[in-house]
Amino acid sequence: MMTSRKFTLAAITTCVLGAAAGAVHADVLDDIAKSKSIRVATDLAIPPSGMMDASMKPIGSDVETAQLLAKDWGLKLDFVQTTGATRIPNLQTGKADIAISTLSVTPERAKVIDFSKPYAVLESVIGGRKDVPVKSIDDLKGRTVCVTRGTTQDVELTKISRDKGFQVARYDDDATDVTAAVSGQCDLIATSLTIVNQITKKTPDRPFEKKVVLHVFDLAVGVKKGETQLLAKLNEWIDANLKNGKLNAIYKKYHGNDLPPQMR
Structure with missing residues (x-):
């Protein structure tokens, strides 16, 4: 009898606490x-x-x-x-x-x-100047690729950079990332195709192009x-x-x- 009563009280207590927790959750x-x-x-x-x-x-x-x-x-x-x-x-x-x-x-x-x-x-891509001879991931060996920290490009390239023999340079936002690529601090940039096209519009004397498609997200x-x-x-x-x-x-x-x- 005591066991049943204790169980009942425990069940009621659990329900009350659960309801209170639900009320607190906004x-x-x-x-x-x-x-x-x-x-x-x-x-x-x-x-x-x-x-x-x-x-x-x-x-x-x-x-x-x-x-x-x-x-x-x-x-x-x-x-x-x-x-x-x-x-x-x-x-x-x-x-x-x-x-x-x-x-x-x-x-x-x-x-x-x-x-x-x-x-x-x-469309996630690796882009670069037209004179940079890159057509595949394997061509990245010995090069440096700019990425924005925390992006899908950062995650993906970090996983393969050591095996493929290239460096990843991380920047805190896209504006800094693009500036680094355009100024030549990196050979290439991993970003969206839209941003690659925007770079070409802003620097027509040094046009960028899509080199490698990483994913379409x-x-x-x-x-x-x-x-x-x-x-x-x-x-x-x-x-x-x-x-x-x-x-x-x-x-x-x-x-x-x-x-x-x-x-x-």
């Missing part, structure tokens, strides 16, 4: 609704996805994607400026509600954050683990804006080409 979507604002982590130093115009106003494909989301949801938009290395920590620490910042979907990242459905794509909105309500609402929004063509129009405006047919 749902991010609820917080967004209460504050009538959304904090979006976006790198504003990675053109054309995120950048500042002459009047220091944020522009770019990720910026307009975030603006469209906030407008559709009737929210005030607060940008949380970030870098490649701080996008995920901003979500984990609650500094940002979501991340729209050329965030590639990878198995490693999916272990620590959740991803929405893809809203865009990124889906870009998705990053969300803190376990925020199922927010993730479901984001997926509904992405589906609707891929179907109506608005996300494709934003992508084409800044990147010069359409999203893949299967996305549209």
Whole structure:
């Protein structure tokens, strides 16, 4: 009898504590609704996805994607400026509600954050000047490749650099990374094809070109683990804006080409 009574009391206590823990846990979507604002982590130093115009106003494909989301949801938009290395920590620490910042979907990242459905794509490449004779990974031997710290390019090249005999030079943001490549501090740069094309536009006397394709990644909105309500609402929004063509129009405006047919 005592054993049964103890078990019953223990079960009740567990239920009460569980309910209390659930009450303490704040749902991010609820917080967004209460504050009538959304904090979006976006790198504003990675053109054309995120950048500042002459009047220091944020522009770019990720910026307009975030603006469209906030407008559709009737929210005030607060940008949380970030870098490649701080996008995920901003979500984990609650500094940002979501991340729209050329965030590639990878198995490693999916272990620590959740991803929405893809809203865009990124072609990850190694680029360099036309006079640099590189056509494959094996041609990197003895060379130095610039990367932005914490990016998928950094992770991938770090894994193979020793076996392939090349050096990886890491920089804290894309602007510094590009400057290093253009100034000749590195032979090559591992980044998105969009950035490689941007380098050529800015330095037509020393044009860069795609040398090696590393991957074609889906870009998705990053969300803190376990925020199922927010993730479901984001997926509904992405589906609707891929179907109506608005996300494709934003992508084409800044990147010069359409999203893949299967996305549209």
